[in-house]
Amino acid sequence: xxxxxxxxxxxxxxxxxxxxxxxxxxxxxxxxxxxxxxxxxxxxxxxxxxxxxxxxxxxxxxxxxxxxxxxxxxxxxxxxxxxxxxxxxxxxxxxxxxxxxxxxxxxxxxxxxxxxxxxxxxxxxxxxxxxxxxxxxxxxxxxxxxxxxxxxxxxxxxxxxxxxxxxxxxxxxxx
Numbered sequence: 349x350x351x352x353x354x355x356x357x358x359x360x361x362x363x364x365x366x367x368x369x370x371x372x373x374x375x376x377x378x379x380x381x382x383x384x385x386x387x388x389x390x391x392x393x394x395x396x397x398x399x400x401x402x403x404x405x406x407x408x409x410x411x412x413x414x415x416x417x418x419x420x421x422x423x424x425x426x427x428x429x430x431x432x433x434x435x436x437x438x439x440x441x442x443x444x445x446x447x448x449x450x451x452x453x454x455x456x457x458x459x460x461x462x463x464x465x466x467x468x469x470x471x472x473x474x475x476x477x478x479x480x481x482x483x484x485x486x487x488x489x490x491x492x493x494x495x496x497x498x499x500x501x502x503x504x505x506x507x508x509x510x511x512x513x514x515x516x517x518x519x520x521x522x523x
Contacts, residue, residue: 352429356381356401356446357454360421366414375410378402379423402445403427412465413451422454 358381366375383396403425405413417423427448434441453460 353427354429354446355424355426356399357424358382358399358422360417360419360423361400363419364414364417366410372407373410375405375414376402377405377413377417379425402443403448403451404445405448405451409448409451413448417451417453422457424450424452424454426450 356379358379360377361380362378364375364377366373378400380398380400382398384393385396386392387394404410425446425448427446427450430445430447432443432445
């Protein structure tokens, strides 16, 4: 069967709700993803249209999402696009929803710590909650004194891949 797979980068706009249903446990939340583009006139980014979409996370993913994200968090969602339809007093209605396969925090916007849940019958691999909370993020950037430029300059890149340097475009234009 063909499915419409997609990934969406955005922000959680409500508190995730964890529920148990006849089909298993599910965590639902709503997210917003706003496109942005560079505007030469203002020399800055301007917001475009915003996609508002519901996300359903089933099973273990749902439990992990309920423990890990909250309203306002920047997230990446990978899943399949579904359209749900129903009858209401106003007539036939429909809504798009993502059935998530994976949900993660957007580390381009902050940092996080990962905790793997302990499996039944295995030794406790999860540190105590007090220990996890006791960890303090670094206050200084350990790489602040390092250059982000190539050490050897353009000549280093040229030696590595001469096709990238020069008058030709790196990606050919298809016509």
